[in-house]
């Protein structure tokens with residue numbers, strides 16, 4: 001069998017970028033949370049905030065580190081596997097990615113050092129400022145990278161001469177038609193990720209009755225945040241869908257599993273799309289609801305996949321199901337956020353075992369939703385790399401052989417599996433150790449000062465304290 | 468590519484050259500510490516070595532990302548030929564950087580498995596340094612291209628010559644690491660760094676001499692540049708030699724910061740010599756800076772932002788080095 005470098009490159013890109021994506025969505029949310037904690041500590045002087053911040057910083061250091069190393073891989077993926085694409089789009093993507101490095105990565109990296117290691121070396125206000133700079137850096141980073149990505153979905157502000165893109169309007173290209181919806185949808189997704197992880201971990205500590213006072217504070221704060229952003233994400237998702245309908249109707253057709261352009265289309269809850277026969281099996285749907293959602297009219301016309309030839313249709317099954325998973329998680333998040341409000345009476349949100357256990361499990365769902373969402377977005381674009389301009393086959397590196405692509409694919413899978421396993425292992429350790437004991441207790445223990453990394457939980461002593 | 472873009476091409480060539488130099492100097496010393504890691508006198512010394520770069524390594528490595536993105540923006544042909552040509556080498560470099568990057572976080576948390584992260588840090592750094600050295604060698608060697616597209620094979624980059632340049636950079640980074648350690652440590656750790664520096668210097672000298680003699684045979688263009696016109700470029704190797712002498716003498720005088728500064732000088736002049744050998748070819752032997760450059764308006768768009776942002780970047784980078792200035796004491800961390 002011939003190894004297909006295009007397919008292998010796609011699998012490789014999907015793998016490395018999905019691996020990378022897990023970390024940014026978490027660090028973006030967590031960086032803002034840590035900045036808030038540092039701010040509260042700065043303002044009130046209450047040591048509880050500092051303890052919380054120190055604890056979450058340890059988690060942050062591990063996750064951020066993994067985000068950095070996997071991100072560096074990404075910036076070379078374009079060139080190694082998609083060199084024709086890089087060359088053709090360089091006039092736009094080059095400056096945008098460079099701006100990301102200049103305005104975001106340097107900022108994050110420099111202030112991260114101070115945030116993690118500088119607590120005793122700089123005044124408290126400067127430390128708080130560093131936390132803010134890291135948080136702002138993560139947003140600037142998503143601004144640029146999502147602009148680049150959105151442009152590939154809805155290219156604008158460019159013209160093509162001799163196979164190369166030339167920018168005619170920077171503002172149109174950067175703020176391309178799907179940019180803002182993607183930016184806000186992704187921003188909310190990051191906050192949801194940070195929020196549900198903090199809530200889940202706090203819930204777990206409350207269940208084990210460890211450091212209850214501070215983790216209860218954290219949980220309460222986070223539940224307020226989730227109460228607003230979980231429903232906001234549903235609204236934002238709807239706006240995102242309408243935007244996609246306008247610019248990439250075939251993606252929406254795949255999300256809805258709709259094969260023929262028609263009126264009064266049902267919203268499918270279950271179906272097994274069958275691309276070969278251009279139909280669905282085992283459909284279960286709510287009549288006319290898709291028309292209503294997409295066109296705000298019970299009888300609105302919804303585009304179907306039969307508008308384009310089969311080769312230009314995306315892999316319908318993946319888009320269809322990934323979309324349902326994301327939306328289901330989104331709805332579940334709303335349920336928990338609203339339940340949190342009702343449980344406030346009598347403080348049950350911090351005591352009810354089923355609610356806390358539920359939150360604990362919810363901590364993994366944002367990652368599922370985020371990956372599902374990207375799967376919808378990216379596979380829904382196939383076979384296009386730049387929507388309706390350049391296909392995967394045109395963008396791939398010409399000198400790349402199937403063997404080379406397979407070698408690196410397996411290589412990345414091995415390396416990332418190791419890194420991931422180690423990362424999870426040490427994160428669990430950080431969680432097991434928990435927050436540092438309060439200052440007076442600590443002095444009593446007379447811990448020797450010893451070299452510690454940013455994420456160090458002082459766990460070697462800590463374990464003895466707690467276990 | 469663009470007639471109106473000539474002036475910007477010079478500016479961009481300067482900026483990219485500056486970015487790469489920053490990367491080599493800054494990540495050079497922390498990769499160098501990794502290369503020296505297995506030979507360090509004990510785990511306490513390793514703690515000090517790692518602590519001396521833990522707060523800054525991420526920023527150092529960001530210059531590499533800037534190099535990649537900057538090339539894509541200003542000289543996309545370089546990006547789209549080098550990376551396919553060095554496909555396997557780039558993978559090895561990235562894998563190396565991954566392992567040594569996470570070793571920073573995980574080593575201090577590991578108890579029984581700490582030695583594993585020592586190795587991850589050491590091997591990762593060494594592989595990454597070697598791969599980068601091989602890139603330099605490949606650049607000197609040149610690339611097979613057709614119609615602006617790389618047309619060679621997967622292992623064209625791996626030749627005896629590139630192996631030598633790879634080893635050369637490993638030795639060079641190790642030297643940077645050792646002189647950095649002289650500056651940041653004290654006591655027996657500093658003694659050790661003083662002791663190994665002359666040997667590393669010797670290794671660097673031998674490899675550099677071999678490369679200098681070999682290069683004109685690899686590429687007649689380089690031979691012609693250096694031997695047919697007597698010119699000021701001979702000043703560069705002379706200055707490099709002065710720096711080498713200064714490293715040696717300052718180590719003998721047990722100076723604190725001078726060995727590191729002199730090593731940086733040696734790197735700088737060697738690097739300028741390399742650029743002078745190849746100018747104006749960026750994808751040798753075929754394409755010049757002008758063939759490789761992106762559209763004028765793209766170069767301009769990025770340049771305008773860069774002029775505003777780079778001073779800030781340099782300022783807060785310098786500030787973080789200042790925050791973490793001074794000796795790193797054994798048994799004391801930044802916690």
Ligand code: HDD
Nearest residue numbers: 024027064067068071072074075105138141142145529532
């Ligand atoms: C919405 C956010 C987002 C998305 C879609 C991506 N990234 Fe990312 N990236 C970040 C958000 C981010 C971040 C929050 O800024 C990170 C995560 C953790 C970190 O260290 O910074 C980061 C780190 C990071 C780094 C390391 C920066 C450093 O050295 O400090 C690089 C080079 C990239 N990314 C490159 C990419 C590329 C080429 C992507 C596209 C394929 C990509 N990222 C997708």
Ligand code: HEM
Nearest residue numbers: 009010011013014017018021145148149374375378379382
């Ligand atoms: C970080 C979140 C992201 C995730 C999880 C993600 C996921 C994916 C997936 C699953 C594919 C494979 C689609 C397919 O081949 O069927 C893909 C393709 C692609 N994505 Fe993304 N993506 C992300 C962000 C980005 C960004 C920010 C860019 C560009 C700036 C980008 C550029 C590409 C390119 C060039 C491809 C084509 C290669 C391929 O099809 O595999 N992606 N992505």
Ligand code: HEM
Nearest residue numbers: 182185189234237238240241244327330369370373374377
């Ligand atoms: C519950 C209602 C939701 C709706 C209606 C919705 C809608 C959408 C749509 C239509 C897209 C594809 C847009 C395109 O490719 O053009 C998308 C993508 C995405 N969704 Fe959702 N979404 C919802 C919830 C969530 C949740 C809860 C998360 C994560 C916590 C999430 C994360 C993402 C991500 C990361 C993407 C890919 C990036 C992007 O294109 O914005 N979504 N969503």
